[in-house]
Amino acid sequence: MGENMNFDYVPTTCPYCGCGCGLNLVVQDGKLAGVETWKRHPVSEGKLCPKGLACDEFVHSEERLTVPLIKKDGTFVESTWDEALALVAFSRLLQSTLPLIRDSISSATSYQSWRPTHSSCFN
Numbered sequence: 594m595g596e597n598m599n600f601d602y603v604p605t606t607c608p609y610c611g612c613g614c615g616l617n618l619v620v621q622d623g624k625l626a627g628v629e630t631w632k633r634h635p636v637s638e639g640k641l642c643p644k645g646l647a648c649d650e651f652v653h654s655e656e657r658l659t660v661p662l663i664k665k666d667g668t669f670v671e672s673t674w675d676e677a678l679a680l681v682a683f684s685r686l687l688q689s690t691l692p693l694i695r696d697s698i699s700s701a702t703s704y705q706s707w708r709p710t711h712s713s714c715f716n
C-alpha cells in the first residue's frame with residue numbers, strides 16, 4: 594500500500610435483513626472500498642454472512658439504477674425525481690381518499706332510503 598492512502602472506517606448496519614448486523618464500511622480516499630466486520634458489535638459480534646460481506650458491491654455497480662424509472666405503455670422509462678415523487682404522492686392520495694369518497698357516496702345514497710326510527714318520530 595502506498596504511503597499517501599487515507600482510510601476511514603464508517604460503522605453502520607447491514608442493509609439486507611432484519612438481523613441488524615454491524616459492519617464497518619472502508620472508505621479509501623473518499624470512495625467506498627470494502628467492508629470489514631465490526632468485532633464488538635452486540636448483534637453480529639464480528640461475524641457477517643456472505644451478503645453482508647459483499648454489501649458494498651452494488652454501490653459502484655454499472656447496473657445500479659441512478660434515476661427513477663416509471664412504467665409507461667408497458668415499458669420502464671427514465672424519469673426525474675420530481676415526476677416520480679409526484680406520481681407516488683398522487684397514488685397515495687388516491688389510496689387514502691378513495692375509501693372516503695366511496696363512503697360519502699354510499700352514505701348519500703343510503704340517506705335517500707332513510708326512514709326515521711319509531712322513537713325519533715316522537716322527539
Ligand code: SF4
Nearest residue numbers: 607609610614642645
Ligand atoms: S450480514 Fe447477513 S445476517 Fe447480518 S444483517 Fe446482513 S444479511 Fe442479515
